[in-house]
Amino acid sequence: MSQSQNHLAGETSLYLRQHANNxxxxxxxxxxxxxxxxELDRPIFLSIGYSACHWCHVMEHExxxxxxxxxxxxxxxxxxxxxxxxxxxxxxxxxKAVQLLNQGQGGWPMxxxxxxxxxxxxxxxxxxxxxxxxRPGFRRLAKIIADAWRDRRDELVKSATxxxxxxxDFGAIAPGPQTLEAERLLRHxxxxxxxxxxxxxxxxxxAPKFPHALELRVLLRLWKRxxxxxxxxxxxxxxxxxxxxxxxxxxxxxxxxxxxxxxWLVPHFEMMLYDxxxxxxxxxxxxxATGDPFYRQIVEExxxxxxxxxxxxxxxxxxxxxxxxxxxxxxxxxxxxEEFDTVLGxxxxxxxxxxxxxxxxxxxxxxxxxxRAQSDAEDSARLGMTIEAFxxxxxxxxxxxxxxxxxxxxxxxxxxxxxxxxxxxIAAFARAGAVLDRADYTKAAVAAAEFLMKHLRTPDGRLYHxxxxxxxxxxxxxxxxxxxxxxxxxxxxxxxxxxxxxxxSVRLSEEMLRHFLDPNAPGFFTTANDxxxxxxxxxxxxxxxxxxxxxxAVTALVRLSKFTGRGDFHGAAARTIYAFxxxxxxxxxxxxxxxxxxxxxxxxxxxxxxxxxxxxxGFVKVLQAARKPFAPRxxxxxxxxxAVHLLANRPANGPVTLYFCENSLCREPISDVDxxxxxxNS
Numbered sequence: 069m070s071q072s073q074n075h076l077a078g079e080t081s082l083y084l085r086q087h088a089n090n091x092x093x094x095x096x097x098x099x100x101x102x103x104x105x106x107e108l109d110r111p112i113f114l115s116i117g118y119s120a121c122h123w124c125h126v127m128e129h130e131x132x133x134x135x136x137x138x139x140x141x142x143x144x145x146x147x148x149x150x151x152x153x154x155x156x157x158x159x160x161x162x163x164k165a166v167q168l169l170n171q172g173q174g175g176w177p178m179x180x181x182x183x184x185x186x187x188x189x190x191x192x193x194x195x196x197x198x199x200x201x202x203r204p205g206f207r208r209l210a211k212i213i214a215d216a217w218r219d220r221r222d223e224l225v226k227s228a229t230x231x232x233x234x235x236x237d238f239g240a241i242a243p244g245p246q247t248l249e250a251e252r253l254l255r256h257x258x259x260x261x262x263x264x265x266x267x268x269x270x271x272x273x274x275a276p277k278f279p280h281a282l283e284l285r286v287l288l289r290l291w292k293r294x295x296x297x298x299x300x301x302x303x304x305x306x307x308x309x310x311x312x313x314x315x316x317x318x319x320x321x322x323x324x325x326x327x328x329x330x331x332w333l334v335p336h337f338e339m340m341l342y343d344x345x346x347x348x349x350x351x352x353x354x355x356x357a358t359g360d361p362f363y364r365q366i367v368e369e370x371x372x373x374x375x376x377x378x379x380x381x382x383x384x385x386x387x388x389x390x391x392x393x394x395x396x397x398x399x400x401x402x403x404x405x406e407e408f409d410t411v412l413g414x415x416x417x418x419x420x421x422x423x424x425x426x427x428x429x430x431x432x433x434x435x436x437x438x439x440r441a442q443s444d445a446e447d448s449a450r451l452g453m454t455i456e457a458f459x460x461x462x463x464x465x466x467x468x469x470x471x472x473x474x475x476x477x478x479x480x481x482x483x484x485x486x487x488x489x490x491x492x493x494i495a496a497f498a499r500a501g502a503v504l505d506r507a508d509y510t511k512a513a514v515a516a517a518e519f520l521m522k523h524l525r526t527p528d529g530r531l532y533h534x535x536x537x538x539x540x541x542x543x544x545x546x547x548x549x550x551x552x553x554x555x556x557x558x559x560x561x562x563x564x565x566x567x568x569x570x571x572x573s574v575r576l577s578e579e580m581l582r583h584f585l586d587p588n589a590p591g592f593f594t595t596a597n598d599x600x601x602x603x604x605x606x607x608x609x610x611x612x613x614x615x616x617x618x619x620x621a622v623t624a625l626v627r628l629s630k631f632t633g634r635g636d637f638h639g640a641a642a643r644t645i646y647a648f649x650x651x652x653x654x655x656x657x658x659x660x661x662x663x664x665x666x667x668x669x670x671x672x673x674x675x676x677x678x679x680x681x682x683x684x685x686g687f688v689k690v691l692q693a694a695r696k697p698f699a700p701r702x703x704x705x706x707x708x709x710x711a712v713h714l715l716a717n718r719p720a721n722g723p724v725t726l727y728f729c730e731n732s733l734c735r736e737p738i739s740d741v742d743x744x745x746x747x748x749n750s
Contacts, residue, residue, distance in 0.1 A: 075100075080536045081151040082482040083119040087128060091138035094149040097158060105146040105184040111217050111224075112186070113145040113210075114162060116178040118153050119482040120325075120338035120388035122397055123194045124177040130197045131206045137197065140207065144214035145181075152176060153387055153486060154534050157546055157595050161603050164238055165231055166191040179206075181213055186603045187228035232603065241591040241607055244646025250670040253649065257656035257663050258290040262302055264657065269331040270306035272657070276336075277327040279310060281346035282611055282660030288353050289667045289700050300357070307354055310347075311366045312440035317401065318424060319438065319466045319473070320377075321369030323347050324391075333439055334432055337391035337398040337479075341378060342614045344370050345492035352500055356698035362444065367500055371509060374493065380483065380537045383515025384523075385493045387486055390479040400479050402435035403469075411472050412465055420465040423447055483537045487524050487545060490516050491552030492614070498556065498563040502695045510563045517560055520553065521572065529575055530583075547594050547608075547617035550580040555624035558631065562695075562704045565682060567711035570631055577628055577637060580621060585640055590647030592621050609651055610658040618644060619661035626669045630703050630732075632713045645669060668701050675734075676748060677714050677727040678706035684723035686741040694748040 075095045077088040087094055095101035105112050115132075117124030131137045141147050152159035159178070165188040166174040173193075180191040190213060198205035216224055261283050264272045271277045284303050291299040310316060313332025315324050323343050324335035348370045355363035378386045393400045405428045409417045420426070424438040431437055442450070448458035494513045501510030523539030524532045531545030531553070557573035560566075583596040586607070593605045594617055608616040615623075622641040629638035648662050656663060676694050680687050687706075694704050705714040718727050718737070725737050726744040738744045 076149060080534070080540060080542065081119075081154045081484060082480070083117060083124075083151040083153075084149055086119065086125075087132065087149050090128065090132045091135050091142075092132050092147050093138075093142045094147050097148050097150050097155060101146055101148050102184070102186070105182075108146065109184065110144065110146050111189075111213070112182040112184065113141055113147045114150065114178075114180040114182055115147070116150045116152050116155075116159055116162065116180070117176045118151055118388065119480065120340065120390045121176050122336065122338065122391045123175075125392065127177045127194055127206075131195070134197060134207075137207050137210065140210045140214070144210070144217070152178070153482075153489075154484065154543065156488075156548065157599070157602060157606075160594055160606055160608060161235065162188060162191065164235055164606070166193065168231060168234055168238075183225060183228050185228075187225075187232045189224045189228035189231065235606075236604055238606070241586075241589060241609065241647045242650075243590055244643070244649045248646055248649055250666055253652050253656075254290060254293065254663065254667060254670070256653065257286060258294070258296065258299055260656045261287055262298055265302045265306075266330065267305070270302075270309035271330075271332070275328060275330045277315075277330060277332060279315070279323065279326070279343065279347055279350075280306075280657075280660075281343075281350040282615060282664065283657055284350045285353060286656075286660050286663045286667070288350075288357055288698070289664065292357070292698060292700065293667065303354060304358070304360075307351060307363065307366075308443065311351075311362070312443070314432075314437035314439045316366070317373065318440070319469045320373055321366075321371075322373035322377075323370065334437060335398075337401055339378075339389040339479075340613070341374070341385055341387055341486075341489045342492050344374055344378075345489070345496040346614075348496040349499060352496075352503060353698055353700070356503060356696065364504060367504070368506075371497060371500055371512075374497075375512060377481075379512070379516075380485070380519075382519050382523075382537070382539070383512070384485045384519040384537070385490050385516055386537070387482045387484050387489060389481050393477050393479045398432070398435075398437070400473070400476055402430075402432060402437055404430070404435060407472075408469075411468055416461070416465055416468075419451075419461055420469075422451075423462060485519070485524070485535045485537060485539075487520055487531055487533055487549040488552045488614070490520055491549070491554075491556040494520075494553070495556040495559045498559040502559075502563040505692060513556075513560055513563065517557065517569070517572075530579060531576070544596060544599055546596075547580070547584045547592050547621060548614070550576050550584065551592075551617050551620035551624055552615075554580065555620055555627070558624065558627050558703075561631075565691075565706045567707070567709055570628075570712060573624070573628060574632060574634075577625060580624075581636070581640055584621070590643050592618050592644070609648070610655070611661055615661035616659070618648070619659060619665055623661060623665040623668070626665055627703060630673055630675055630714070631705060641665070642669065664700075671701060672730045674699060674702040675714055675727075675729040675732065676702060676704045677718055677729070678704070678724060679708060679715055679718050679727070680720040680722065680724040682707055686722075687724040689741055690724050690726060690744045690748065693745040697749060 073088050074093050076084040162180045163174050169191045175193045180188050182188050195206035287299040287303050310332050315327045315332045315335040325338045325340050326336050328334050348367050351363045351366045391397045405426050426436045448455045494516050497509045497513035524541045531549045532541035533543040533545050535541035554573045554576040557569045561569040584592040591607045622644050625637040625641035705712050710716045721739040725739045727737050728735050728747050
């Protein structure tokens with residue numbers, strides 16, 4: 069370690085390396101830092117954030133680069149810096165503490181003070197360096213806590229013990245009811261979600277607005293199941309408004325993390341891999357449900373953005389892009405009218421400025437965030453153009469603006485590879501490749517999956533959580549890694565019909581049951597039974613920015629049980645679903661992924677088995693037809709092999725034979741291509 073650096077310079081996390089030259093004597097989380105706290109008898113100051121977090125960088129600049137504040141921290145605390153994306157296990161524990169101590173409020177940067185035994189006694193989020201915004205200044209707060217540890221330690225330790233007891237209580241999941249009223253739970257969820265709908269701007273609640281992709285996918289399923297058009301209206305309004313707003317990159321594709329206002333105009337400009345994976349699937353399912361080509365366009369633009377800007381040369385997907393460039397939030401994405409005029413020329417600029425609402429004064433700190441007031445159909449009619457001519461003109465403007473924007477100073481990109489987030493994106497590419505008949509998307513999903521199987525798996529088949537872009541992996545895999553990837557590989561099997569992906573999903577699921585399933589109570593732990601010792605082994609019960617590990621584990625297992633006939637997979641999933649009945653009743657907006665799993669498990673499911681010559685024209689046509697509809701409780705298997713349980717002992721009669729089953733009860737096999745297509749479309 070050089071004299072100007074702390075202990076973070078050699079870390080693989082970009083976020084940690086960004087703090088390597090702070091005067092704060094940061095340690096990464098680990099045995100050395102924890103031992104140092106015990107040795108010096110000092111409390112721990114734990115700071116958790118991530119590289120794309122704007123306010124994390126603000127707090128760094130204001131406080132962690134301040135020599136006086138650094139002196140206070142170094143003199144009185146052992147300071148640990150954690151990347152929440154690299155260590156969601158640690159983040160999950162201490163975020164619960166932040167919320168417990170702050171009336172349910174949490175966020176990043178996270179600031180937590182711990183005893184040397186890792187027990188939290190004080191916590192908050194962003195603190196300014198001095199008193200302002202109604203918040204205590206960090207400089208003053210650090211001194212108060214240091215004095216309290218010296219003079220009133222017994223009180224702090226007692227408080228920490230009580231907080232830790234509450235954290236243990238949070239992790240408990242009680243056994244569920246003897247019977248599950250699935251239909252009532254699903255109807256209640258639809259009513260609750262729709263009641264919180266913003267009828268004017270779409271989405272749920274007020275500003276700030278998050279996309280809530282999982283809840284939109286739940287409502288699509290409830291529309292499909294119950295035929296309630298209000299549910300579809302909520303989904304369509306929200307998807308339309310988001311895709312026309314500033315939260316969506318109008319020229320490059322892809323979604324920013326959230327909107328600071330109610331109408332999706334001003335985003336928090338960071339770009340997260342998981343948002344774009346989850347939203348691509350939501351728009352894809354909406355395209356399947358409605359046939360609207362606009363939703364297909366958003367899927368393709370979003371995934372093309374990921375291919376262009378978030379994919380490593382080896383095929384894995386990077387994590388995030390910053391909100392800031394050149395020290396300003398959003399500078400990379402905003403435009404002036406003068407730039408439009410210069411780049412596009414008078415005629416095209418006039419057209420584009422009208423469509424995207426460009427004005428001399430702008431709509432964001434004197435600049436323009438591109439957004440749409442109307443759809444393509446509405447704008448083309450207003451301008452007296454055919455929709456084809458309108459879209460061609462708009463594409464011309466996009467290409468020119470994108471060509472200029474690529475020469476700007478780019479936001480920082482965090483190039484770590486996360487197994488869990490890659491799993492989400494593999495599923496998105498695999499599903500889009502199959503539904504949209506885009507072989508390039510399927511190829512992208514395969515490349516990422518092969519990277520993970522090669523670089524983020526141990527010789528005995530266990531997973532790592534993270535690696536650098538070159539495949540330098542570390543940190544024992546977490547529940548979300550196994551669950552997200554196992555689920556993704558079932559979709560990759562459906563997209564490729566290569567049995568190896570289903571077999572890999574089965575292996576991961578077996579490891580998940582072996583190392584994460586609680587043998588004494590319902591649900592799955594976030595960490596494995598041989599994970600490093602933390603304050604507690606928690607169980608995530610609610611979706612956050614990403615689906616809960618428990619819910620995705622259940623989703624993967626109920627789907628795999630249909631492919632494989634494995635009763636142990638379904639049993640573990642069903643027990644967990646039952647245990648979540650209470651939270652599905654009381655807080656359906658917090659458990660969207662579990663509701664998706666419940667909808668599938670409640671059925672009726674459709675099992676589509678295609679046997680025959682995969683290269684024959686008839687087989688391809690029936691397979692494409694089976695993939696097109698919005699059939700969220702359908703699984704598809706195909707080929708000539710007995711390697712997949714669903715295909716076993718099902719002979720082919722000609723180039724293609726369809727075995728169409730509902731809840732494992734099968735109709736007579738169909739070998740006529742037209743009749744098979746009609747069946748899968750019914």
